[in-house]
Amino acid sequence: QVQLVESGGGLVQPGGSLTLSCAASGFTFSGYGMYWYRQAPGKEREWVATIVSTGTNTAYLDSVKGRFTITRQNAKNTLYLHMNSLKPEDTAVYYCKTVLPIGTYWGQGTQVTVSS
Numbered sequence: 001q002v003q004l005v006e007s008g009g010g011l012v013q014p015g016g017s018l019t020l021s022c023a024a025s026g027f028t029f030s031g032y033g034m035y036w037y038r039q040a041p042g043k044e045r046e047w048v049a050t051i052v053s054t055g056t057n058t059a060y061l062d063s064v065k066g067r068f069t070i071t072r073q074n075a076k077n078t079l080y081l082h083m084n085s086l087k088p089e090d091t092a093v094y095y096c097k098t099v100l101p102i103g104t105y106w107g108q109g110t111q112v113t114v115s116s
Helices: none
Strands: 003-007 010-012 018-025 034-039 046-051 058-060 068-073 078-083 092-100 103-106 110-114
Touching (some): 003 092, 018 092, 034 078, 046 068, 046 078
Parallel strands (some): 010 110
Antiparallel strands (some): 068 078
């Protein structure tokens, strides 16, 4: 079955960096675009970044442009989100997502907390 498992979250100081990973299984990872979303306490889930199946095109939420980079390693069935210059407002649970012909799938999320 389709599985997405995020990891790499944690507590980081403002200005710090983290890299999130999303391990995918149960589908042909290299054939589909992938997405990162986040949900802060008391707020709706919001889209953060998208990468196409080949990795050649990406898109970002304006507030993370220049600080976050989405990448993928199709040989390892893994999606990444490299986060630099983190701010307290980046604190959220981060989720990866894919949309397949059979449905939309989400991971369980990983908590990122930016605080001094």
